Amino acid sequence: MxxxxxxxxxxxxxxxxxxxxxxxxxxxxxxxxxxxxxxxxxxxxxxxxxxxxxxxxxxxxxxxxxxxxxxxxxxxxxxxxxxxxFPFPPDINMNPFLSCVYTYVVLTAADGIGCAFTVVAVDMAKLLDCCRDIRVQTLSSSSDAAGGHCGWSPIKYVTIHGGPPWSTPVDVHNAAVVVGGVIHWLMRVCEYILTYDVKTGRAGKIELPHDRRQFENWNASDPKLKLSPDGKLTLLYMSDFKVYVWEMLPNGGWARQATIDTEAGVRSQLAGEVESVTSGNLGFWNFGDQRSGAVLLGYYHFFKRGNKFQSKLLPLVLDMETKEIRRVRAAxxxxxxxxxxxxxxxxxxxxxxxxxxxxx
Incomplete structure (x- = not known):
């Protein structure tokens, strides 16, 4: 919906x-x-x-x-x-010029947190300075219940042990994935998954599939994390209209699950709206850890109206089960x-x- x-x-x-x-x-x-x-x-x-x-x-x-x-x-x-x-987290950097390094994640009772919801605010600005620390503040529905309002926890500095010296999230807008109370962010440049366990307050990292190296433009495609319908961590990558899907195994490794060719479906859905459809303008739209079995795609349409060049995002939906593509008139x-x-x-x-x- x-x-x-x-x-x-x-x-x-x-x-x-x-x-x-x-x-x-x-x-x-x-x-x-x-x-x-x-x-x-x-x-x-x-x-x-x-x-x-x-x-x-x-x-x-x-x-x-x-x-x-x-x-x-x-x-x-x-x-x-x-x-x-509730107020903004008082100790998290809100500089709009550094919006690429702070992010929010919402956890619910289904994550085993022991309350109705928890909001996690994370400042990753120090990662740009080759520091392995992130700053975390949390707010729970159970905090300060007697006072009738929620309050933020004190700031916590968390070290990423074994993490690379420099990196930022691929996308901070609704891109975190939560599995068993552990938050996962896909990081660019150094290419790994940063994890933060809300219960223990510890950070860690997960290596990406080794066979991804066959793709030369890995970061340029903005790969994404999501959850499978049965709750498994899933990695998606797109190249030349094809969507490549990996699932994490119980032993921490990865297995390639599928390769989906979207070209025919994308061209069909954009016919009459886009004169020349190219794979370079197609990418993933944000979906976080949604389990619905659908993946949101976005086609960036550049066109000239009068004397001005304009662009707009044309959303599409890929049904992972049927492999069908549908156009969505929304944003x-x-x-x-x-x-x-x-x-x-x-x-x-x-x-x-x-x-x-x-x-x-």
């Missing part, structure tokens, strides 16, 4: 039941006509989402000192309209919800994802 500020666009699965639920039941919670949620999304924008929850931050620029600011972030559940407000970040469990329980802040929706 897809959520936007004003409208919905179903992404996966494309069943009548899912379409009806997205349009008739979930939409009122986030549409402007719904009052509460619309009011919220007028002032906040989505940062990331996971496990049926959306992390928002205030849209407007707040020039007051941090100590005088109002609540500037929010964990929001579109299924129940529940929300929890935003992915939002995934397990419809079966949420409809049966309808409890705030409790979800195990299996299908997803983009939120803007």
């Amino acid at each position: 897809s959520i936007y500020v004003r409208t919905f666009s179903l992404v996966h699965p494309t069943t009548p039941a899912a379409a009806s639920f997205a349009e008739n039941s979930l939409a009122p919670f986030v549409s402007r006509s719904a009052g509460g949620a619309g009011f919220l999304l007028d002032r906040y924008e989505a940062v990331t989402s996971r496990g049926g929850l959306v992390l928002l931050e205030r849209r407007e620029i707040n020039r007051r000192r941090r100590s005088e600011r109002r609540s500037d972030m929010c964990v929001y559940d579109p299924m129940t309209n529940a929300r929890v407000f 935003g970040i992915t939002y995934e919800v397990d419809l079966a469990s949420r409809l049966s329980a309808m409890k705030a802040f409790s979800s195990t994802p299996t299908s997803f929706v983009p939120v803007e």
